[in-house]
Amino acid sequence: NAGVTQTPKFQVLKTGQSMTLQCAQDMNHEYMSWYRQDPGMGLRLIHYSVGAGITDQGEVPNGYNVSRSTTEDFPLRLLSAAPSQTSVYFCASGNNSPLHFGNGTRLTVT
Amino acid sequence: GQQLNQSPQSMFIQEGEDVSMNCTSSSIFNTWLWYKQEPGEGPVLLIALYKAGELTSNGRLTAQFGITRKDSFLNISASIPSDVGIYFCAVSTSGTYKYIFGTGTRLKVLA
Numbered sequence: 001n002a003g004v005t006q007t008p009k010f011q012v013l014k015t016g017q018s019m020t021l022q023c024a025q026d027m028n029h030e031y032m033s034w035y036r037q038d039p040g041m042g043l044r045l046i047h048y049s050v051g052a053g054i055t056d057q058g059e060v061p062n063g064y065n066v067s068r069s070t071t072e073d074f075p076l077r078l079l080s081a082a083p084s085q086t087s088v089y090f091c092a093s094g095n096n097s098p099l100h101f102g103n104g105t106r107l108t109v110t
Numbered sequence: 111g112q113q114l115n116q117s118p119q120s121m122f123i124q125e126g127e128d129v130s131m132n133c134t135s136s137s138i139f140n141t142w143l144w145y146k147q148e149p150g151e152g153p154v155l156l157i158a159l160y161k162a163g164e165l166t167s168n169g170r171l172t173a174q175f176g177i178t179r180k181d182s183f184l185n186i187s188a189s190i191p192s193d194v195g196i197y198f199c200a201v202s203t204s205g206t207y208k209y210i211f212g213t214g215t216r217l218k219v220l221a
Contacts, residue, residue, distance in 0.1 A: 098155045
């Protein structure tokens with residue numbers, strides 16, 4: 001039972017590049033979400049999903065896309081990376097319970 | 111948007127001391143959670159509170175859900191070096207998973 005798995009752990013992008021941050025959970029959780037963590041800002045919700053085929057925006061969705069084709073996976077896409085998206089990204093999941101977090105992806109956009 | 115205010119922002123304490131931190135909101139929430147984050151890892155749940163006035167313990171940790179449903183505190187007794195980390199409070203409204211997180215309290219324990 002791996003819990004919430006995020007890949008990659010580290011990534012460096014140039015401005016304008018695209019990439020997908022992967023998140024998978026093996027706990028059969030219906031709810032999955034993406035947060036970004038910036039110094040002094042806590043964790044801010046980007047997008048979330050309450051089940052396969054259903055996604056919605058959080059507090060800071062601009063510049064990010066998500067999809068939920070399966071219960072297990074919830075990838076986060078950056079279509080054109082910007083320096084303001086330099087951050088640590090956390091995926092979390094839950095099912096009538098508090099959130100379980102992955103160990104994060106540290107993204108730097110130069 | 112809604113905000114959670116956590117205080118203090120950071121604490122430096124001696125090993126063996128007790129620690130107290132709190133979290134306040136201008137809105138009412140029905141679920142209050144406390145998480146701990148260690149360097150290079152994701153937040154890990156410490157205590158979950160679901161009832162106003164509830165006092166819950168987890169080992170050396172004790173947390174209370176304020177009676178007004180607008181605040182919570184977390185106490186750590188007899189601190190040890192492995193208590194080092196960032197402590198976050200988080201809240202949600204019943205029936206949703208849209209958790210709002212505080213900005214965290216960074217704890218450092220001096221041996």
